[in-house]
Amino acid sequence: MANTVTIIDYGIGNLLSVCRAFEYCGATVNLSSNTHEIATAERLVLPGVGAFGLAMQKLRDNALVEPIHAFANTERPLLGICLGMQLLLDRSTEFGDTPGLGLIAGEVLAIPKTTHNGITLKIPNIGWHELHASQSNRNWCGTVLENTNQAMSVYFVHSYHAKVTNSHHELASICYGDTPLAAVINDAGITGCQFHPEKSSTVGLTIIKQFIKI
Amino acid sequence: MTNIRLIARLDIKGPNLIKGVQLEGLRIIGDPNAFAMRYYQEGADELLYMDSVASLYGRNNLSDVVRYTAQNIFIPFTVGGGIRNVGDVDTLLRAGADKVAINTAAIQRPMLITDVAKHFGSQCMVLSIEAKHKGNGHWEAYSDNGREPSHKDVVHWAKQGESLGAGEIVLTSVDCDGMRKGFNTELIHAVSSAVTIPVIASGGFGELKHLSDAVFKGNADAVAIATALHYQQVSFNDMRHYATTHNITVRQPS
Numbered sequence: 001m002a003n004t005v006t007i008i009d010y011g012i013g014n015l016l017s018v019c020r021a022f023e024y025c026g027a028t029v030n031l032s033s034n035t036h037e038i039a040t041a042e043r044l045v046l047p048g049v050g051a052f053g054l055a056m057q058k059l060r061d062n063a064l065v066e067p068i069h070a071f072a073n074t075e076r077p078l079l080g081i082c083l084g085m086q087l088l089l090d091r092s093t094e095f096g097d098t099p100g101l102g103l104i105a106g107e108v109l110a111i112p113k114t115t116h117n118g119i120t121l122k123i124p125n126i127g128w129h130e131l132h133a134s135q136s137n138r139n140w141c142g143t144v145l146e147n148t149n150q151a152m153s154v155y156f157v158h159s160y161h162a163k164v165t166n167s168h169h170e171l172a173s174i175c176y177g178d179t180p181l182a183a184v185i186n187d188a189g190i191t192g193c194q195f196h197p198e199k200s201s202t203v204g205l206t207i208i209k210q211f212i213k214i
Numbered sequence: 215m216t217n218i219r220l221i222a223r224l225d226i227k228g229p230n231l232i233k234g235v236q237l238e239g240l241r242i243i244g245d246p247n248a249f250a251m252r253y254y255q256e257g258a259d260e261l262l263y264m265d266s267v268a269s270l271y272g273r274n275n276l277s278d279v280v281r282y283t284a285q286n287i288f289i290p291f292t293v294g295g296g297i298r299n300v301g302d303v304d305t306l307l308r309a310g311a312d313k314v315a316i317n318t319a320a321i322q323r324p325m326l327i328t329d330v331a332k333h334f335g336s337q338c339m340v341l342s343i344e345a346k347h348k349g350n351g352h353w354e355a356y357s358d359n360g361r362e363p364s365h366k367d368v369v370h371w372a373k374q375g376e377s378l379g380a381g382e383i384v385l386t387s388v389d390c391d392g393m394r395k396g397f398n399t400e401l402i403h404a405v406s407s408a409v410t411i412p413v414i415a416s417g418g419f420g421e422l423k424h425l426s427d428a429v430f431k432g433n434a435d436a437v438a439i440a441t442a443l444h445y446q447q448v449s450f451n452d453m454r455h456y457a458t459t460h461n462i463t464v465r466q467p468s
Contacts, residue, residue, distance in 0.1 A: 012308045013334075016284055024288070039393035050335040068427060113410070122412045123422045124337050124381055128259055153217065153465040155259075155290055157312075157337045158231070175218065199312065201454050203468050 003212050004028045006041035008068070008084075010058045013049040018081065021198035025208045039067035043076065043212065048083035050107060052092040052160070055083055056100065063131040065101065072103050075189040077214045079144070085185065085192030086162055094160055104187045106164035115177035128153040129174035129195075131183055142212045143171055144191050145184060154183070154193075154200035154207075162194060217465050218429055219436035220453050221260045222253035222443055223416060226276055226295075227267055233441050235392035237344070237360035240266065243444045247282045253443065254287045255449040257467040261436050262384065263286070264315070264342075265295025266359050276308055284310020292384070292395075300329050307334060315384050317342035318357040321364045321371075324378055331379025340414075341380035343368055345401055346388045353401055368401070369408045376409045383409065384438065387417040389413040392441050394420025402432030414438050422448065422456040426467050429462050 005027040007019055019029045022045070032038060046068070047053050048190055059065050070212045072078055080088045089100045092108035100108070130151045133140065140146055156174070161181040164170050171191075172184040191211070197204035225232050226247050243249070249259055261283065265276050276293055283291050293306050294315025303314050320326050320341060323448040330339045344360050345353040345368045353368035364371075373382055385405050387398035397418040406413040412435035415428045418441045428434040442448045457464040 014308045014310065014312075016308065017312070020285055020310070021288055049337065075410070120410055121411055124215075124411070126337065126382060126412050127219050127436070149468070151466075152468055157290075159336075196290070199288060201289050201467065205288060
């Protein structure tokens, strides 16, 4: 069936808004914690809010790490949202050193508390920020950002940020204080959004529609 | 500077959007869903729902409005009023709320802040503080919609709330609420400079100049506006236009 999106339900956070936004954008949503459904999904979404370690534990408790890897190997589209994006990386320094899914090379670090000029930054970063193409990825064609213009704003809420090992895996970034933070990362079929597209008004809905089309 | 968030505040009683002056003398404004949709379409950055009398009855009646918002409105929204425990928070988050604002129950049991932050993350634990001026640059936190004094100094309480795990503070000046004479910038500044979490200024917006005051004098990270929006004395377009011409960075909707 066309446009079916499987959203992983692993007992973390509120999935209602994510499901509703995908439905609004024309997807048939399958909210699932079934290993077979996840491994064989047409399109997969990994949502999540909260702590990295707890989220990885929940994925393991539900035996979902392997099915996610199996899905990723098919190169079909996978979208990680917020914490779900961070889980795609190798590890996080939140509460010690926790391994992630390792689908995109990189790590998750705390947002620096001050700018280079010593100005204190509010943490968590809560609010709307403009998306800018990262240096090595000036072209957003063929990605979830294909129909999104530069400098459009989307909604963030996070205390940690993703740092990819290979800069060409970063599609877009924001500037928080004077610190650039990754906003969208991508490697082949796998994409991660640090912001919440389901809470980013028409700009976010455009990104979701694009993901459904990929 | 990061974008200053422009938040529509909707105080709810039963099925109605209401608004008072200094949290008293509540008048019915209309259907909250219609107002919420209008603010979303006009480019509000967030919505803030407060069930103004919920803590008096020990319950929150916002489930209808929360459900409507979750189904139809794709920006973040916070729900406050009458939240007493982790179970109440769970119910509201499951119904689609992104954050909860807690005042009375946190004053009665400060560890509730930690419980909520641990269960759901600091990002959804908004400490709501209702402040009344007590002279000499001191404010006291009130509970039960500005009715009950807590004997807590607002600045001290804000710092304690942050250390207990609050991710954000919505700071309402009871004295300025509904007066449209401007925010209490001294209060906002005192709290904002005492904590490193974002502070939402609420209570007193009446004209565009008050936006500059909240940002530059108060150091607010966000402003919540009710009366002036409900009575269409100001629109989000007006605020964005004013902001861009007055050196305040705000989101530019597509």
